[in-house]
Amino acid sequence: DAGVIQSPRHEVTEMGQEVTLRCKPISGHDYLFWYRQTMMRGLELLIYFNNNVPIDDSGMPEDRFSAKMPNASFSTLKIQPSEPRDSAVYFCASILTGPQETQYFGPGTRLLVL
Amino acid sequence: AQSVSQHNHHVILSEAASLELGCNYSYGGTVNLFWYVQYPGQHLQLLLKYFSGDPLVKGIKGFEAEFIKSKFSFNLRKPSVQWSDTAEYFCAVRGAILTGGGNKLTFGTGTQLKVEL
Numbered sequence: 001d002a003g004v005i006q007s008p009r010h011e012v013t014e015m016g017q018e019v020t021l022r023c024k025p026i027s028g029h030d031y032l033f034w035y036r037q038t039m040m041r042g043l044e045l046l047i048y049f050n051n052n053v054p055i056d057d058s059g060m061p062e063d064r065f066s067a068k069m070p071n072a073s074f075s076t077l078k079i080q081p082s083e084p085r086d087s088a089v090y091f092c093a094s095i096l097t098g099p100q101e102t103q104y105f106g107p108g109t110r111l112l113v114l
Numbered sequence: 115a116q117s118v119s120q121h122n123h124h125v126i127l128s129e130a131a132s133l134e135l136g137c138n139y140s141y142g143g144t145v146n147l148f149w150y151v152q153y154p155g156q157h158l159q160l161l162l163k164y165f166s167g168d169p170l171v172k173g174i175k176g177f178e179a180e181f182i183k184s185k186f187s188f189n190l191r192k193p194s195v196q197w198s199d200t201a202e203y204f205c206a207v208r209g210a211i212l213t214g215g216g217n218k219l220t221f222g223t224g225t226q227l228k229v230e231l
Contacts (some may be wrong), residue, residue, distance in 0.1 A: 010154065029213065031217055033219065042221065042222075042223045043204065043221040043224070045218065045220070045221075048217065048218065050217065055217070055218075056218055091157060091158065093158075095217070099165075101163065101165075103148075103160045104159040105157040105159070106157060107156075107157050108157050114146055
């Protein structure tokens with residue numbers, strides 16, 4: 001298994017542009033999380049899904065942010081329009097719950113909004 | 115609401131020194147507890163986790179953590195650190211699923227560990 005795959009790994013865009021981040025979780029895992037990491041705010045949970053269903057999106061900072069998980073193997077996080085304060089590393093995490101729970105974080109997408 | 119507090123933001127140790135990183139949490143029910151490590155420029159990796167049973171949990175790379183329920187603490191320890199342990203360490207908590215805590219992981223602010231040769 002290649003682990004959690006995120007794309008792109010780096011994104012530089014201009015303020016006002018739409019940004020779409022992608023995540024492919026590990027097959028068979030039942031939870032998917034989107035986190036954002038910055039020096040100022042640390043790790044913030046944005047939204048998470050259980051079996052493709054959004055459970056808690058209270059961490060999504062504004063209506064400019066939206067996330068979808070159309071199927072078990074793919075999720076997107078979209079920012080429209082993007083702003084400089086959205087610059088961060090966005091991580092996707094895939095979890096298989098149970099007594100032998102396994103968790104894997106993706107390599108992250110480093111986003112810079114100019 | 116659940117929260118996690120990591121008291122030490124920066125720790126500097128010499129190789130072979132012992133390590134203890136503090137973590138306290140706030141949650142009204144049964145919890146699952148985690149420690150993660152993030153090496154420079156890399157993603158988070160799970161070091162160890164506590165769900166139930168023996169409160170002393172052993173993880174990868176020689177790390178261990180002790181859950182002390184009365185103190186709401188889950189401190190990370192390693193008897194002898196190496197230069198390669200230089201990284202940022204995050205404690206996290208979530209309500210145990212069976213008690214309705216969902217699966218929301220809440221992270222602490224992290225502790226930056228630097229190990230000097």
